[in-house]
Every structure is written in structure tokens, then in C-alpha cells.
Amino acid sequence: xxxxSDIIEGYLKDIIESKGQxxxxxxxxxxxxxxxxxxxxxxYVINTRFTAEHGYLVESKRGGSGYIRILRVAxxxxxxLLNLILEQIGDNVTQMSAExxxxxxxxxxxxxxxxxxxxxxxIKRASLPLSLPLRDELRAHLLQAMIQTIKLEKM
Numbered sequence: 666x667x668x669x670s671d672i673i674e675g676y677l678k679d680i681i682e683s684k685g686q687x688x689x690x691x692x693x694x695x696x697x698x699x700x701x702x703x704x705x706x707x708x709y710v711i712n713t714r715f716t717a718e719h720g721y722l723v724e725s726k727r728g729g730s731g732y733i734r735i736l737r738v739a740x741x742x743x744x745x746l747l748n749l750i751l752e753q754i755g756d757n758v759t760q761m762s763a764e765x766x767x768x769x770x771x772x773x774x775x776x777x778x779x780x781x782x783x784x785x786x787x788i789k790r791a792s793l794p795l796s797l798p799l800r801d802e803l804r805a806h807l808l809q810a811m812i813q814t815i816k817l818e819k820m
Contacts, residue, residue, distance in 0.1 A: 688736040718765035757801035
């Protein structure tokens, strides 16, 4: 069974897709009321599921007429997206961030489910028996190498 965060995420993504504008403006309290949850649950979903790694940009305006704007970042080509991802990785990357990046490449049809599974097995904490920060640095190097190979093979 899906949890409330998954349901809210799916709902917001459906709205973004159905409007065809690539963005939505919401009021946190209205969404919380719709799903009968606390507004902080909406914050949690937005802060964890609608990040740059997932391909979103979030803007907010506080106050009585405040809103949260969620924009789907459009990329002109898969190569541009991969270059953007490589920049995001930098010198180190956490397992969670790496997984988000892999899911994004899967969502954008850059990699297959099988390739995603292989990539995930390589970046897992258990596959990198090092202490921090070395583990995150090695994960970044491995992920960058895999993405560079994807760029060469698929683009």
C-alpha cells in the first residue's frame, strides 16, 4: 500500500502533467485539507520529492496570498540533461541523491530498468565499504563514470 507522501506526490505530478504548462501553483493548506493531513506533510513531500535531482524547481511566496510554485525543469536534449546531472553530482554525492539521479534518468528514458538496477547496485552503501566522506566521493566518481559512458553510448 502506498503511503500518503506517495499519494500526494502522484497527485501533484498528475496536475503538472495534465495542465501541460510544466508548472503548478498550490496553496499548502488547500492540499493538506484535500488529503486530510498536516501542512508540514505537504512541505515534506515538496522538499523531498520535487528537488533539482528530480527535475523540479520550487518557488514560494509567504503570506496571506502566498503560494508554492512547482516547475518541471525542461531540458532541450538528453545530452543537456546528462551535462546538468554531472554538474549536480560534483565531488561527492549521497546515496539518496544518487538514487534520485538514477530515477530521473529512468523517467527521462535515458536508461532502462536493467541499467538503473545495475547502477543502483554499484552506488549502494553496502557496495562501497568506506567511511564518509570517502564513500560519497567514490560514489560521485563512479556515478560520473557511468553517466559519461551513457553519454558516449546512447547519444
